[in-house]
Amino acid sequence: MAPFITKFEPYEPEEYVIDKKSGTKSPARLEKIAIVGSGSWGTALARVAALNAAEREGFDPEVRIWVREHEIPGRGKLTEIFNRTHRNERYLPDVDLPENLVAVPSLKETVRGATLILIVVPHQYLPGILEELKEPGLISSGARAISAIKGVEVVIQKGAPQGTARIYTYPSVIEKELGIPCTALGGANIALDVGRGEFCETTIGVLSAKDAALWHAVFDGPTFRVHPIEDVAGVSLSGALKNVVALAAGFVDGMGLGGNNKAAILRIGLLEMSTFTLEFFPGSSPLTFSHHSAGVADLITTSFGGRNRKCAEAFIKSKPEYSGVKPEQRGKTFEQLEKELLNGQKLQGTLTSREVFEFLEARGRLEGYPLFEKVYRISFEEMDPKRLFEDL
Numbered sequence: 001m002a003p004f005i006t007k008f009e010p011y012e013p014e015e016y017v018i019d020k021k022s023g024t025k026s027p028a029r030l031e032k033i034a035i036v037g038s039g040s041w042g043t044a045l046a047r048v049a050a051l052n053a054a055e056r057e058g059f060d061p062e063v064r065i066w067v068r069e070h071e072i073p074g075r076g077k078l079t080e081i082f083n084r085t086h087r088n089e090r091y092l093p094d095v096d097l098p099e100n101l102v103a104v105p106s107l108k109e110t111v112r113g114a115t116l117i118l119i120v121v122p123h124q125y126l127p128g129i130l131e132e133l134k135e136p137g138l139i140s141s142g143a144r145a146i147s148a149i150k151g152v153e154v155v156i157q158k159g160a161p162q163g164t165a166r167i168y169t170y171p172s173v174i175e176k177e178l179g180i181p182c183t184a185l186g187g188a189n190i191a192l193d194v195g196r197g198e199f200c201e202t203t204i205g206v207l208s209a210k211d212a213a214l215w216h217a218v219f220d221g222p223t224f225r226v227h228p229i230e231d232v233a234g235v236s237l238s239g240a241l242k243n244v245v246a247l248a249a250g251f252v253d254g255m256g257l258g259g260n261n262k263a264a265i266l267r268i269g270l271l272e273m274s275t276f277t278l279e280f281f282p283g284s285s286p287l288t289f290s291h292h293s294a295g296v297a298d299l300i301t302t303s304f305g306g307r308n309r310k311c312a313e314a315f316i317k318s319k320p321e322y323s324g325v326k327p328e329q330r331g332k333t334f335e336q337l338e339k340e341l342l343n344g345q346k347l348q349g350t351l352t353s354r355e356v357f358e359f360l361e362a363r364g365r366l367e368g369y370p371l372f373e374k375v376y377r378i379s380f381e382e383m384d385p386k387r388l389f390e391d392l
């Protein structure tokens, strides 16, 4: 088993300069934080990072966040409203943000000069974003990244022999595309609760003690406790796969079943999450799933309060059998429900369910993951949701 909880000394700037006249000591350079993504989670994490940057030695207090421009009818441009009201009216409207968090409409200008880059976008948009960020000279040499994305990248070449399908975590994709080291952040973190400052924990999967200290200094605080562990792939995979299990939890709620049933689904789901990770990312640790916020705790919160659960419950309840509409009327699709229920936020579990299903099918390994398989078939192939429990 890989070494686990990372031991580290609290962050200190690497170098200081001393002012000859006054004798005062100050950091030779400041870490500059950029946030790529201003959805609900991007905004909540940006708030935490900006509060810390304003207080901690070694950090430039100005934190920049990339906000895709959007006109709010009768109010004006989202970035201007953001910088005037210190609120993200579109994605996290009820949370006050610190004044040192600055919305920037240009992606490139957000990251120019940054040394620490948090990437937190719905995973389907990452390829286009990385393409833009790859411009030569844009990312400072020595910069480091952290991914809070919950998703995976699956590559299947049509016509290629079975077994050649590949799966990648986003930290590894970011490292490859941008040529900078990338850490993973994931945990039981519903954005609005974090934005309100409610106590919670998160896990960061790090590559070194230096990264542990640095990212801990960026995010840790009295109500947002950060625990670094040496399992980048485990943290990243757990965040992606729990979204698939959260769909199953929503199916259970939609069918009106009770707590025993949901507990069984969560246990089996957690087992498939860790088995999958250890099978395809053998350096990972099962402890990430059993002991850490990124594992069991995230699965619990998402299966009770998350968007994937909510839409999956509505998906079942929209079916004729559960809603009382005429049998010839079809239930709603997830695409419809995402639009109706999430006010512009994005579902990640349905995409991940499809990606994981296609990967397992291409690798000939579906029989090892009956819950993942059924979540896909119920979501996309009109399988009767009651069949969720067959062969589990």
Ligand SMILES: NC(=O)c1ccc[n+]([C@@H]2O[C@H](COP(=O)([O-])OP(=O)(O)OC[C@H]3O[C@@H](n4cnc5c(N)ncnc54)[C@H](O)[C@@H]3O)[C@@H](O)[C@H]2O)c1
Pocket (backbone or CB within 6 Å): 037, 038, 039, 040, 041, 042, 043, 067, 068, 091, 120, 121, 122, 123, 125, 148, 149, 150, 151, 189, 190, 191, 192, 344, 345, 346, 347, 348
């Ligand atoms: N919301 C949460 O509670 C939460 C918690 C932990 C992790 N996450 C993960 O964080 C990641 C980001 O989620 P989120 O909740 O911040 O986002 P979100 O679901 O609130 O989606 C809004 C984001 O998508 C961007 N977007 C929308 N259309 C786009 C387009 N065409 N091109 C590029 N960007 C576009 C918006 O600019 C905004 O940044 C996801 O992987 C999610 O699973 C979310």
Ligand SMILES: O=P(O)(O)OC[C@H](O)CO
Pocket (backbone or CB within 6 Å): 150, 187, 188, 189, 190, 191, 243, 246, 298, 301, 302, 305, 306, 307, 308, 309, 348
């Ligand atoms: O709202 P969900 O289902 O995307 O889940 C949100 C977070 O990932 C919970 O940690």
